[in-house]
Amino acid sequence: MGLRVALVALAFTVLGGGGDAVQTVELTAHHSRFSPAVVDVRPGTTVRFVVRNLDPIDHELIVGDDALQGRHERGTEAHHGARPGEVSVPAGVTAVTEFRVTGAADVPFGCHLPGHWDYGMRGRLRVL
Numbered sequence: 628m629g630l631r632v633a634l635v636a637l638a639f640t641v642l643g644g645g646g647d648a649v650q651t652v653e654l655t656a657h658h659s660r661f662s663p664a665v666v667d668v669r670p671g672t673t674v675r676f677v678v679r680n681l682d683p684i685d686h687e688l689i690v691g692d693d694a695l696q697g698r699h700e701r702g703t704e705a706h707h708g709a710r711p712g713e714v715s716v717p718a719g720v721t722a723v724t725e726f727r728v729t730g731a732a733d734v735p736f737g738c739h740l741p742g743h744w745d746y747g748m749r750g751r752l753r754v755l
């Protein structure tokens with residue numbers, strides 16, 4: 628019976644006991660700002676963003692490192708299909724995307740519609 632207990636323990640670790648937590652974060656986009664702008668997360672967490680756009684204009688949420696943010700800001704990111712951590716949030720709409728935090732570094736997020744990033748429509752996942 629000892630072996631069975633060990634196998635059950637191993638399965639639990641692989642399937643979700645070992646840091647594969649899902650953390651739901653409700654972000655509001657209002658007056659071209661995200662709130663909250665800083666979200667604390669643990670490494671290995673899958674962050675489920677629920678983004679409510681209260682503005683009468685479109686926004687987007689792009690989650691990823693500085694290089695990714697730069698490509699989106701400069702418009703040099705190649706067109707691509709749906710990708711985790713990237714979602715358009717039309718005016719008045721609530722949209723959802725998920726992003727898995729794999730490293731220990733903070734992860735920026737923001738909106739790259741023209742002028743929005745520079746205006747301050749950005750924040751970060753603070754990895755604890």
Ligand SMILES: [Cu+2]
Pocket residue numbers: 659685686687738739740743748
């Ligand atoms: Cu925006």
